[in-house]
Each structure stands twice: as structure tokens, then as C-alpha cells.
Amino acid sequence: MAMIALKCPDSRVTVVDMNAARIAAWNSNSLPIYEPGLDDVVKQARGRNLFFSTEVAAEIKKADIIFVAVNTPTKSYGVGQGRAADLRYIESVARTIAEHAQGDKIIVEKSTIPVKTAEAIKTILANNSNGLKCAVLSNPEFLAEGTAIKDLENPDRVLIGGERTPEGEKAVATLAGVYGRWVPRDRIITTNLWSSELSKLVANAFLAQRISSINSISALCEATGADVDEVAFAIGKDSRIGPKFLKASVGFGGSCFQKDILNLTYLCESFGLPEVAAYWTSVVGINDWQKRRFAARIVKELFNTVADKKIAVLGFAFKKDTNDTRESAAINVCRDLLAEHANVCVYDPKVPADEIRRDVLNGAADNPRLTVAKDAYSACAGAHAIAIITEWDEFKTLDYARIYAGMPKPAFLFDGRNIVDLAALRKIGFKASGIGRA
Numbered sequence: 518m519a520m521i522a523l524k525c526p527d528s529r530v531t532v533v534d535m536n537a538a539r540i541a542a543w544n545s546n547s548l549p550i551y552e553p554g555l556d557d558v559v560k561q562a563r564g565r566n567l568f569f570s571t572e573v574a575a576e577i578k579k580a581d582i583i584f585v586a587v588n589t590p591t592k593s594y595g596v597g598q599g600r601a602a603d604l605r606y607i608e609s610v611a612r613t614i615a616e617h618a619q620g621d622k623i624i625v626e627k628s629t630i631p632v633k634t635a636e637a638i639k640t641i642l643a644n645n646s647n648g649l650k651c652a653v654l655s656n657p658e659f660l661a662e663g664t665a666i667k668d669l670e671n672p673d674r675v676l677i678g679g680e681r682t683p684e685g686e687k688a689v690a691t692l693a694g695v696y697g698r699w700v701p702r703d704r705i706i707t708t709n710l711w712s713s714e715l716s717k718l719v720a721n722a723f724l725a726q727r728i729s730s731i732n733s734i735s736a737l738c739e740a741t742g743a744d745v746d747e748v749a750f751a752i753g754k755d756s757r758i759g760p761k762f763l764k765a766s767v768g769f770g771g772s773c774f775q776k777d778i779l780n781l782t783y784l785c786e787s788f789g790l791p792e793v794a795a796y797w798t799s800v801v802g803i804n805d806w807q808k809r810r811f812a813a814r815i816v817k818e819l820f821n822t823v824a825d826k827k828i829a830v831l832g833f834a835f836k837k838d839t840n841d842t843r844e845s846a847a848i849n850v851c852r853d854l855l856a857e858h859a860n861v862c863v864y865d866p867k868v869p870a871d872e873i874r875r876d877v878l879n880g881a882a883d884n885p886r887l888t889v890a891k892d893a894y895s896a897c898a899g900a901h902a903i904a905i906i907t908e909w910d911e912f913k914t915l916d917y918a919r920i921y922a923g924m925p926k927p928a929f930l931f932d933g934r935n936i937v938d939l940a941a942l943r944k945i946g947f948k949a950s951g952i953g954r955a
């Protein structure tokens with residue numbers, strides 16, 4: 518919304534939320550999320566044509582276009598538990614709109630949702646007594662965290678799904694006009710509603726599948742002495758495969774991939790397609806295995822015991838340049854090491870200590886074996902092993918000779934992202950290994 522406000526200075530954009538603390542943070546000098554470049558965009562537009570407010574009902578009344586961007590977590594109860602999307606926030610927003618909106622409105626689904634959710638929204642909206650007439654559009658977002666501003670300024674494509682009726686087409690054209698202020702027209706794709714809804718799930722499933730594919734091969738590389746980065750480079754040169762999203766890792770994280778695949782598999786099963794569901798479920802299966810495999814390898818190489826040994830975990834966010842920790846591989850690795858009675862010391866440049874503790878402990882009693890360091894050097898001081906989990910740039914340029922000097926020998930380093938020069942580390946004396954590298 519900040520980007521739309523920036524690019525369309527003659528449109529008034531108001532972001533509303535019931536959570537007053539969040540809105541206050543958006544109105545303050547310290548935004549509630551860390552995203553490179555976002556501060557600048559918000560500062561340029563805020564107070565001009567970008568506003569943050571808790572006046573949900575009043576702003577619904579005023580708006581011509583309403584974007585619904587509430588969360589759709591995985592259901593934690595009842596039918597579809599652990600896989601289906603929990604749509605209660607979507608429904609609650611639809612009901613709020615039906616209660617307060619009047620006249621002609623365009624409702625845009627921005628949240629990632631199961632196919633045919635727009636139909637449910639339409640039914641709720643149709644049951645109103647205000648003379649409200651709505652067109653419902655699907656406009657999934659493809660930005661990735663850490664590069665959000667770049668992705669929004671220069672998207673590969675903008676996808677808009679709408680009903681193939683005159684009203685639907687008109688609404689699609691209106692929204693296309695908003696993006697058309699800065700996105701070339703040939704990158705604005707229009708489809709029917711359900712194709713658009715499904716495309717978002719499928720895009721994330723394909724991306725995650727590439728990572729699980731290369732991660733599965735990383736295990737084979739470790740067993741045979743091939744180097745997974747060399748294999749990825751070689752296959753990526755085939756223009757049909759392409760070089761992106763082939764970086765072997767300790768496992769993908771983030772709020773989207775696992776959730777969307779689970780959603781997709783639930784959808785397939787609901788439509789009587791268990792074979793398709795099983796195929797996509799295996800993408801998540803390999804990812805879980807990769808995280809466990811990494812922690813198990815640390816234990817094995819440290820002579821099958823990490824009890825009372827200090828392990829430094831560098832990086833906790835699910836990728837660099839974000840403070841988001843949702844589904845981060847670091848959570849699983851820390852838990853597995855704590856279960857082996859290791860003393861785990863975590864350092865992340867952006868994630869606060871209380872967030873790290875909350876994520877790892879997940880409501881369990883405090884575990885004194887888990888500590889959080891203020892910098893990489895104190896995390897590594899006296900550690901038997903270092904595990905790099907997030908590819909933060911600062912981990913590439915640490916003074917590893919100095920770190921090595923302060924560690925008991927043999928000193929181990931496990932690079933879960935393949936970002937450091939293993940040969941150089943071995944010269945220093947480290948027993949260093951990476952994912953998919955001997």
C-alpha cells in the first residue's frame with residue numbers, strides 16, 4: 518500500500534487495522550517490520566496520501582477500492598487441522614465490509630487463500646442491507662521479504678483475477694489502471710478469479726519444490742563427494758532450468774512456502790486427488806528432513822555427543838535482510854541441539870533476543886542452555902562448533918582466524934548456506950563443511 522501511495526500521489530491510501538499498537542508503530546519513526554528501503558517509501562508518502570488508522574468502519578465507508586490483506590494461517594483445530602487455511606479473519610473482514618460499506622466498491626483479495634474463497638466473500642457481501650454492490654478481485658502478491666521494495670517497483674508480473682462479466686471486467690480494468698501507473702502493461706496479467714487464486718499457491722509450490730529438489734541432491738553430494746553448488750551452477754546454465762532458486766540450504770522457511778503447499782495438498786485431497794496431494798507433500802517432507810539432517814550431522818561430527826558443548830548459531834531469521842523468523846530452519850536446529858543437551862548460543866543481526874527465546878521454547882519452560890549473544894564474536898567465543906543458518910552478509914566477512922583462536926580444538930564450522938570459503942577456513946584449522954559439500 519505504501520508503494521501504491523508513492524506511485525499514485527493523487528490517490529488517498531489508508532491502511533486500517535484493529536490493532537492500535539501496530540497502527541501507532543506505523544505512524545512512528547520506528548516501523549514494526551524491518552525491510553530494506555521501506556522506511557524511505559513510507560516517509561515520502563505518509564501524511565501526504567498515505568495514512569494509518571484504526572477507524573476501520575469510517576474508512577471502509579470512504580473507500581472505492583478495499584484491499585483485504587489479513588492473515589490466513591494454517592488451521593490449528595478441527596477439519597483440515599495443520600493444513601487447511603484458517604479463513605476466519607477473511608470472513609470477519611467480509612462481514613465488516615458488508616456492515617459498513619455502501620454503493621459500488623471493488624474488493625481485492627490480497628491475502629493468500631484457497632481457490633474459490635472469492636465466492637464465499639461475494640456471498641457474504643451480497644447479504645447486506647446497505648445497497649452495497651461489490652466486484653471481488655483476486656490480486657495475489659509475489660514480493661519476497663528482504664527485497665520487497667525492489668520487487669514492488671519492478672515486478673515480474675502483476676496478476677489480477679476477476680469475474681468475466683461486464684462489472685468484473687470493469688473492476689479489473691480499474692485495478693490494472695492503478696498498477697499501470699508504474700508497471701508496464703504487458704506485465705499486468707488478467708485471468709479469471711480462480712486461476713488467479715490458484716496461481717499464487719502454485720507459484721510458491723514450484724519455488725519451494727526447486728529448493729527441496731536441490732536440497733535432496735545436497736545429501737547425495739555429501740555422500741559421493743560432488744559439490745552441490747557446482748551441480749546447481751551446471752544445471753542452471755540450461756536455459757530451460759535457469760539459475761535462480763537453486764541454492765542448497767538448511768531448508769526453506771518463511772510464512773508462505775510450507776503454508777501454501779499444505780493448503781494446496783488439502784485442496785487436492787478435497788477434490789479427490791490424493792496422488793497430486795502426495796506429490797506436493799513430499800516437498801515439505803524433504804524440507805523437514807533437511808533441517809533434521811543438518812542438526813544430526815553436527816551431532817555426528819562432534820563425536821556423537823554435543824552434551825554440555827557450546828554451539829554458536831549464526832543467524833536466526835528465515836533469510837537475510839529481514840527480522841522475520843516464521844518457520845525459520847534455525848528454530849528446528851536449535852531445538853534439536855537443545856534436545857541433545859547442547860548449550861546453544863544464538864546471534865542474529867536483526868532478531869531481538871526475546872523473539873528468539875519465544876520461537877525456540879514455544880511456551881515450554883525456560884531453558885538455561887539457550888542464550889542469545891549481542892554479536893557473532895561473543896556467540897562463537899569458547900564454542901565447539903559454529904552453525905551458519907542465515908546468509909547474512911556480515912557472516913561472510915567475520916575475522917574467522919580470531920574466532921578460531923578462541924574455540925576449543927578441534928573447532929568445527931557447519932555452513933548451512935554455503936556462504937563462506939571452506940578451503941580458507943580449513944587453512945586456518947577449522948573442520949569446516951557445508952550443505953552438499955564434503
Ligand code: UDX
Nearest residue numbers: 658659660661662762763764766769770771773835836
Ligand atoms: C516467497 C516467494 O518468493 C514470494 O514470491 C511470495 O510472495 C512469498 O513467499 P519469501 O518467503 O519472502 O517469498 O522469501 P524467498 O526469497 O522466496 O525465500 C523463502 C525461503 O527459501 C528462505 O528461507 C530462503 O532462504 C530459502 N531459499 C530460497 C533457499 O533455501 N534456496 C534458494 O535458492 C532460495
